[in-house]
Amino acid sequence: MEKVLGLASDQGVVIFIKSTCCLCYTVKILFQEIGVDPLVYEIDHDPEGREMEKALAKMGCSSPVPAVFIGGKLLGSTNEVMSLHLSGSLNQMLKPYQTQT
Numbered sequence: 355m356e357k358v359l360g361l362a363s364d365q366g367v368v369i370f371i372k373s374t375c376c377l378c379y380t381v382k383i384l385f386q387e388i389g390v391d392p393l394v395y396e397i398d399h400d401p402e403g404r405e406m407e408k409a410l411a412k413m414g415c416s417s418p419v420p421a422v423f424i425g426g427k428l429l430g431s432t433n434e435v436m437s438l439h440l441s442g443s444l445n446q447m448l449k450p451y452q453t454q455t
Contacts, residue, residue, distance in 0.1 A: 355409040355412065355413070357402060357405075357406060357409075358370070358406050358409045358410060358413070359426075361393075361395055362423035362426055362428070363423075363426040364393060365392070365393040366424065366425060366450065366451040367385060367390050367391075367392040367393065367422070367423070367424055367448065367451050368392060368393045368394075368395065368422075368423040369381060369382055369385065369392045369393070369394050369395070369420050369421070369422050369423075370395050370397050370406065370410060370418075370419055370420065370421040370423075371394055371395070371396055371397070371419050371420050372396065372397060372398040372419050373396045373398055373399065374398070375419055375420065377417075377419075377420060377432045378419050378420040380432070381420045381422065381432060381435055382394055382420070384435070384439065385448070388444070388445060388448055388452065389448075389452040389453055390448050390451045390452055390453070391453055392422075392451075397419065407419070413428050414428060414430075415428060415430060415431050416430065416431050416433060416434070417431040417432065417433075418431075419431070420432060420435075422434075422435055424447055424448070424451070429447075
């Protein structure tokens with residue numbers, strides 16, 4: 355769990371994914387379209403990936419991936435992200451992390 359928390363606090367927006375997960379890809383693209391360049395960490399390419407997946411589940415992530423952290427705090431997985439996006443709340447949460455264009 356320490357590794358997950360350490361990585362999650364490395365940057366403002368961090369997404370833990372698996373490289374073969376289509377929902378992970380969708381969430382990553384959503385953030386990029388909002389103007390946020392998240393740190394994307396592929397847990398299936400990490401030797402400790404299974405432990406990281408278990409840690410994300412213990413932290414309360416409904417699905418281990420994608421797991422989205424904003425400001426070092428767990429936001430959730432696809433359902434939470436999409437609900438916030440549809441309500442307009444996600445854009446507000448991400449304003450401090452949007453790249454200037």
